[in-house]
Amino acid sequence: MxxxxxxxxxxxxxxxxxxxxxxxxxxxxxxxxxxxxxxxxxxxxxxxxxxxxxxxxxxxxxxxxxxxxxxxxxxxxxxxxxxxxxxxxxxxxxxxxxxxxxxxxxxxxxxxxxxxxxxxxxxxxxxxxxxxxxxxPYGTQLERETKDISEILSKRELEVFTLIGQGKSSTEIADILSLSPKTISTYRSRIIEKLMLTSRTQLQRFAYEWLSGV
The missing domain is CATH 3.40.50.2300 (Response regulator)
Known part of the structure; x- marks a missing residue:
């Protein structure tokens, strides 16, 4: 029952x-x-x-x-x-x-x-x-717990975000995805804007924490 x-x-x-x-x-x-x-x-x-x-x-x-x-x-x-x-x-x-x-x-x-x-x-x-x-803002703990990041980022942005979390540089990400470093830089800027972050350093830390499940 x-x-x-x-x-x-x-x-x-x-x-x-x-x-x-x-x-x-x-x-x-x-x-x-x-x-x-x-x-x-x-x-x-x-x-x-x-x-x-x-x-x-x-x-x-x-x-x-x-x-x-x-x-x-x-x-x-x-x-x-x-x-x-x-x-x-x-x-x-x-x-x-x-x-x-x-x-x-x-x-x-x-x-x-x-x-x-x-x-x-x-x-x-x-x-x-x-x-x-x-x-x-997505970066708050509250929003992080209730909203899947895939709802925020496009498929390609999510790929870039995941590789950032793995510690890859823009050049390495460009090689892996067969894109130019300039294009990767553009994706980084879009991701920062969408996730309402303030810097590339914050993006890298946030991507690592997300990937690690912290």
């Missing part, structure tokens, strides 16, 4: 709690065990129930902003937290991730993406919305 995912919801608006509960309860393999309206109530209920995932609003009545998230991740560091907030992703998401959140969604999200986010963080992977992904 498939394990049921036990979910907690913390939001100070009853209509939001009810709406989220309806979506989750209508999804196979999920159930809502906690629906808290305040930070104090949430902590009290987390002591009584074994929860798999917490969906957290940042604007709880008794503890606003990121304070509730910081408190929860401090007391329950292994509990995956999905922030669902009206606050703009580009302003709050990175800060939320730094405080221990595993996912961040704006409340304008549709039901299918909410369920996708829950399944993603259930497996221990961070979830970033498509909107947020467009604003994050």
């Amino acid at each position: 498939k394990r049921v995912l036990r979910i907690a919801i913390a939001d100070d608006h009853e209509i939001v709690r009810n709406g989220l509960s309806m979506i989750i309860e209508n999804t196979e393999g999920m159930q809502v065990d906690i629906a808290a309206s305040s930070h104090h109530e949430l902590l009290d209920m987390l002591e009584k129930y074994q929860i798999d995932i917490l969906i957290l609003d940042l604007n709880l009545g008794d503890l606003n902003g990121l304070g509730s998230l910081e408190s929860v991740t401090k007391h329950y560091p292994s509990l995956p937290v999905l922030v669902l907030s009206a606050y703009p992703e580009e302003e709050y998401a990175v800060r939320a991730f730094k405080l221990g959140a595993l996912g961040y969604l704006n409340k304008a999200v549709n039901a299918s993406e909410l369920i996708e986010a829950i399944h993603t963080i259930e497996n221990g992977k961070p979830y970033i919305s498509k909107t947020l992904a467009q604003t994050l």
